Amino acid sequence: MSSTSQTPITYDPEKYADYQSIESGTILNVELNHINTSMLLETHQAVWSPTPFGIQMGELISSDGCHEKIIMDFASGSGLLSVIAGKGGAAKVIAIDLNPKAIMMTQRNWALNNLKPEQLYALESDCFDAIKGHPEIEGKVDVIYSNPPTAPDLEGDVKRLSAGDWNINGQGGRIVNDALITQGRDFLKFGGEMLFITTSKQGSQLTCDLLNQYWGKGVQADGDDPLDYAIDWETRGEANWAVIKRVDLLLSDYYLPFLPQIKQFAKEQGQPEPLIEKEGVLYQKTYLIRAKKMA
Ligand SMILES: C[S@@+](CC[C@H](N)C(=O)[O-])C[C@H]1O[C@@H](n2cnc3c(N)ncnc32)[C@H](O)[C@@H]1O
DSSP, rough: SOOOOOOOOOOOOOTTSSGGGSOOOOEEEEEEEEGGGEEEOOOTTTTOOHHHHHHHHHHHHHHHTTTEEEEEEEEESSHHHHHHHHTTTEEEEEEEOOOHHHHHHHHHHHTTTTTTTTGEEEOOTTTGGGGTTTTTTTEEEEEEEEEEEEEOOSOOOOOOOOOOOOOOOOOOGOOHHHHHHHHHHHEEEEEEEEEEEEGGGGGEEEEHHHHHHHHHHBBOOSSSOOOOHHHHHHHTOSSSEEEEEEEEEOOGGGGGGHHHHHHHHHHHHOOOOOOOOEEEEEEEEEEEEEEEOOO
16 A cells, blocks of 8 residues: 555546646545546656546546456556556556656555556556567557657757656657557557557647558548547448547647647648647647557
8 A cells, every 4th residue: 555644635627637736645536437436546746647538548448348458558657547457357457657756656556546566567668668578568468558648859858857748759749659559569469459549739640651551451531630530449340440539638738838849840741730729729639549459
């Protein structure tokens, strides 16, 4: 168990939409409404705290069912998705994050929810680097879940101090996104699946092309933005990947310093509009993509 003795406070998605407003050591009681369950999460200022969209993804994980499965939580942050998979009866959860404090919090939050320590393997890794060639992980995972970082590089060196700093990942904010698409398959069993979030600000045509290249043909929209649709996964026919949920998310203040880089990347790479404006307010399109490893 974690040594903390704080009284939990109810997580309010409206109030806590901005990760920076949560102090270290706060214990959140996070309700997963659609599945009628809850979990405790301790926060740390240098670790990404749950956002409403992350929680929606968690609800999807619960409805997928993790019972007896080997699950990977790629870019685990607080361990939100790991704990949901653990509470859903996963046989093993492998949690990866670049930030050592995120790994510490994933372990603390696992314990805080009374999950068995031997069922979590949490380790610091730059993308898949630390587990490449691991005989018990490569080709053994049932499902990879990921709510990855999406912020692009700024000018100069990155100083990793705040939770937001840890989300800066290369031109277009694509390092983790591209590692998932190009290497995620290697860690899955045949028939295994990956469910991850990507956004319009990272270049949706680039993401679509990479998915077609590494996972085989997917469902794509006819218009300017190939990811701008959402379908029920069961209706995908012969396709190996598809967007199963699409939400316009308000671009939080955190992303404002990155606006010049986001716009320049889209222009240079010939990408669809990276952001949309409604009544003077900027939104990013977020896509939840499911992909299946076929033989
Ligand atoms: C948006 S947060 C998501 C956290 C958590 N999964 C959730 O849903 O709340 C993204 C996470 O990616 C991690 N990260 C950034 N670059 C990474 C890399 N190269 N390899 C692994 N993890 C990385 C960050 O430290 C951060 O914890």
